[in-house]
Each structure stands twice: as structure tokens, then as C-alpha cells.
Amino acid sequence: MHQFPIFLNLTGRTVVLVGEGEAADAKARLIARAGGRIVSAWEEGATIAFVALDDDAEARIAAADLRARGLLVNVVDRPDLCDFTTPAIVDRAPVTIAIGTGGASAGLAKAVRQRIEVLLPARLGALASALHAARGAMKARWPAAPDRRRAIDAALAPGGALDPLDGDAADKVAGWLVNDAAAEPSRLETIRLASIDPDDLTLRAARLLGEADHIFHEEAVPAAILDRARADAVRHIADAPPADPPPGLSLWLYPSRP
Template structure:
């Protein structure tokens, strides 16, 4: 990962936009959609800055001047001058999906965005709102955080009661809460790795790594593979799989030796 993806709350904040023309107008629309207030030159309290100037020397000078005031600066179409880049956006408010390439190819980011636009239901934001409204009810139903997370993960899984790709999922949150929660006993799965390259993980292995509550592994398992596990999954360095696995889904990772 070459950049840290963040979502910045610009509502009521001041943003400097230097430039004019189509590129500047596009940035202005983006800032306004996010609730920012646009000014054309630095003033105290400004949050970030955009520079949309055709002349490279002028763009560099403007960026340097704004950066001297402590602002992070985006220079349109000049990634080498940028402190941050703006992604292609799929907007299903409050769900926002950002696709960035670090300035390498805006066209690639746009192509991925178009694919996701076709895939994601227009009412995906309604599902997020319904889940937010149901937070108190979910905590009452599953007081233990781990149980609550497992129930939500199961509901949001492909084909689950609240599958995000199902346009009607938002209407079923109440029904899902009222239904009997299925038992989810302790379960241990083994993943035999044939490569240190995470891009060579099977679909099953990638899915299990994203779902696991606990990951048991010997110390030589590559860090790039472990990085594909859920961020809040507990990791355990061990010489062998556990005799008794903890509640939820546990994984045992091992490198498979391939005979030549």
C-alpha cells in the first residue's frame, strides 16, 4: 500500500482551490458535494488545497506556497506534486467506495468504478442506514461483541439474509433481528499455502482469511499472507493447530511443500 486511504469530513470546512477551467470546476463540484467551503487563496483555518493550473511552473509554485502554510495539496494531473490524490468514487451514501491508483492511472480507477456501479444496488446506502438504526437492537440481541460480529458477518455473506448485493436487503433488517440466530459452533479450517504470493490464494482461502476470528500459524508464514486476514482477527504463533479451537472460525495456516 503506497497511500493511506482516509475519508475526510469536509462539512463546513474551508478548502483552497486555485485555478479555473474544466479541471477546477470538477474539483469544485467534488468539494461542494462533500460540504466544503471553497476559497481561491489561503486563509487561516483552511483544511486542504487543490491546484488546477495548466502551467507546470505556476502549479508547482502555487503548491509550494500552500504547503508552506501547512496544507496538504493536490495538484491536478501531476501526481509527483501531490500530497494526496482523489479517487474515483462510487456513491451510495452513506456508503462511499473509493478507488485509487496513487495517480498511476485515472482511467483504470474509472473503469473499476464503472464495474462497481453496475454491481452495487442503488439502495445499498439504505441497508447501511438500517443497520445503523438497529445498533441498539443488535447489542441487546448479541451482548457479546464477538457473537454480534459473527451474526452480522453471516447475514452479510453472499446469499445471507442481508446480502449487500440484494436490492431488498434493507427491508429485511427487522425480520433478520427477529429470526432465531443460527448456532455457530467452534470450527477449525486448515489452509495449505503453495506460495508466499497473496495473489495466488485460492478464492476459498481468501474468503476464510477474511472471515476468521483466530489465525494459528508457524512463524515462517509470510507477512503478505497474514496481511490478508481480518484486521481484528487474533493471531497465534504456534507449532501445530490447536487441540481445542476457540469460539467462532479458527484457521491453521501451513506452507505446503511441493515435490519437484
Template sequence: MEQLPIFLNLRGRTVVLVGEGEAADAKARLIMRAGGRIVPGWEEGATIAFVALADDAEARAAAEALRARGLLVNVVDRPDLCDFTTPAIVDRAPVTIAIGTGGASAGLAKAVRQRIEALLPARLGALALALHTARAAMKARWPAASDRRRAIDAALASGGALDPLDGDAADKVDAWLVAATDAAPSRLEIIRLTGLDPDDLTLRAARLLGEADHLFHPADIPVAILGRARADAVRHVAEAPPTVPPPGLSLWLERADG
């Protein structure tokens, strides 16, 4: 991962925007959509800064001056001068999907965004809001956080009761809460790794890593492979798979040449 992706709350915050013209106008629209307050130069309390100047020397000087004030700076079309880059955005508020290339190719990020835009229903944000409204009911239905997460994961899976690609999923949350079954019992799956490159993972292995609650593995399994699992999946260094796996989905990872 070349950059740390974050979502920054700019509502009511001050953002410096230096420059004018089409590039500056585009950044201004982005800032205003996020609720930021734009100022043309450094001001006490400023959060971040954008520089949209055509001249290389002027852009570098402006960025260095703002950075000296402690601001993180984005310099339009000059990734080597940037502390952060702005991604291509798919907006299904409150769902936001950001596609970045670390400044390598804005065109590629745009193309990926357009593909994702075509896949996602317009009411995806409504599904997010419906799930938020149902949080209390979900906690009552599944008091244990792990059971609740597994039930939600199953509902949101492809073809599930609340499949995010179903444009009517937002209207089905109440019915799902009534009809949902108890969380699935413990399950152990084995993944035999044929290589050490995470890009060589099979589709099945990649999917299971994205779903697993627990990872059991020898110490020599590469960090790059483990990094493809959910960040909140519990890691267990072990010499053998568990005899009695914990609740949820557990994986045993082993090297085929081991």
C-alpha cells in the first residue's frame, strides 16, 4: 500500500486553496461538497491545503510555505510535491468509495470509478441508513458482537437477503430482522498456498481471507498473505489447525511445499 486511505471530516473546517482557473475550481467544488470553508491563504485553524498554480516554482514555493505552517498539502498535477492525493470518488452518501493510484494515473482512477458507478445502485446509501436505524434492533437480536457481525456479513453477501447490488435492499431490512436465522456454527476451512505472492491467491482463498474471523497459521506464512485478511480477523501462530475452532469462520493456512 503506497498511501494510507482515510476519510477526512471537513464540515465547518477551514481549507486553504491557492490558485485560480479550472484546476482550482475543481478542488473548490470538492471542498464545498465536503462542507469545508475555503480561504485563499494560510489562516489559523486551517486543516489542509491545496495548491493549483501553473508555474512549477510558484507551486513549489507555495507548498513549502504552507507545509512550514504544519499543513498537509496537495499540489495539483505534481504528485512528487504532495503530502496526500485526492481520489476518484463514487458518492452514494453516506457510502463513499475512493479510488486512488498514489498520483500515478488519474485517468486510471477515473476509469475504475466509472466501472464501479455502473455497478452500484443509486439507493446504496439508503441501505446504509436503514442498517444504521436498525442498530438497536440488531443488538437486541444478536447481543454478541461476533454473532451480529456474522449475521450482517451473511445478509450482505452476494445473493444474500440484503445484497448491496439489489436496488431494493434498503426496503428489506425490517423483514430480514424478523426472518434471520441464528449465526452459523463454527467452521474451519483449509487454504494450501501454492506460492508466496498474494497476487497468486485463488479466488476462493481471497474470498475466505476476506470473510474469516480467525486465522491459524505457521510462523513462516508471509505477512503479505496475511495482509489480505480482514484487519479485525484474529491471528493465531500455530503448528497445526485447531481441534475445536472458535465461533465463526476459521482458516488454517499452510504452504503446499511445507
């Protein structure tokens, strides 16, 4: 990962936008959609800035001046001058998906965005809002956080009660809560790695890594593989799979043998 992805709350905040023309207009629309207040020069309280100037020297001078005032700066079409880049965006508010390439190829980011746009139903945001509204009911139903997370994971899985690709999933949240929905039972799954390259992971292995609560692995399993797991999954270096796995989904990972 070459850049740290982050979502900024710009509502009511001041954003500097230097420049005119199509590129500046595009950034202005993006800032306005996020609720930011646009100014054309530095003001007290501004924290980020966009520079959309055609002349390279002028762009460098403007960026250096704004950066000297403590702002993070994005210079349009000049990734080497950027403190941050703006991603291609799939907007299903409040769900936002950002695709970035670190400035390497805006065209590639756009192509990936277009593929994702086709996959996701227009009402995905409504599902997020419905789940947010049901937080109290979910806590009452599953008081223990691990049980609650496993129940939600099972519901949101492909073909689950609240499959995100189901355009009507938002209307099913209430029914899911009152039905006999149970958290997925604890289990141990074994993954034999074909290679140390994470691109060689099977679809099953990638899915399990994204769902697991605990990952037991031999020391030889590379970090590039473990990085595909959830950030909050507990890692355990071990010589053998656990005889008594902890609650939730546990994985046993080991490399292939010669």
C-alpha cells in the first residue's frame, strides 16, 4: 500500500481551490458534494488545497506556498507534487467506495469504478442506513460483540439474508432481526498455500481471510498473505492447528511442502 486511504469530513470546512477551467470545475464539484466551503486563496482554518493550474512553474509555486502554510495539497495531473490524490468514487451514500492508483493511472481507477458501479444496486446506501438504525436492536439481540459481528457477517454474505447485492436488502433488516437468525457457529478451516504470492490465493482462501476472527499460521507464512486478512483478526504463530479453537472462525494456514 503506497498511500494511506482516509475519508475526510469536509462539511462546513474551508478548502482552497487555486485555478480555473475544467479541471478546477471538476474539483469544485467534488468539494461541494462533500459539503466543503471553497475559497480561491489561503484563509485561516483551511486544511487542504487543490491546485489546478496549467503552467507547471505556477503550479509548483502555488503548491509550495500552500504547503508552507501547513496545508495538504493536491496538484491536478502532477502526482509528484501531491500530498494526497483524489480517487475515483462510487457513491451510494452513506456508502462510499474509493479507487485509487496513487496517481499512476486515473484511467485505470475510472475503469475499475465503472465495473463496480454495475455490480452495486442503487439502494445499497439504504441498506447501510437501515443497519445503522437497527444498531440498538442488534445489540439487544446479540449482546456480545463477537456474536453480533458473526451474525452480521452471515447475513451480509453472498446469498445471506441481507446480501448487499440484493436491491431489496434494506427492506429485509427488520425481518432478519425477528427471525431465528443465529450467529455462525465456531469453526476451524484449513488453508494450504500454493505459493507465497497473495495473487495465487484461491477465492475461498481470500474470502476466509476476510472473515476470520483468529489466524493460526506457521512462521513461514509471509506477511503479504497475512495482510489479506481483516486488520482486527488475531494472529497466532503456531506449529500446528489449535486443538480447541477460540469462538468464531479460526484459520490454520501453512505453506505447501516440497
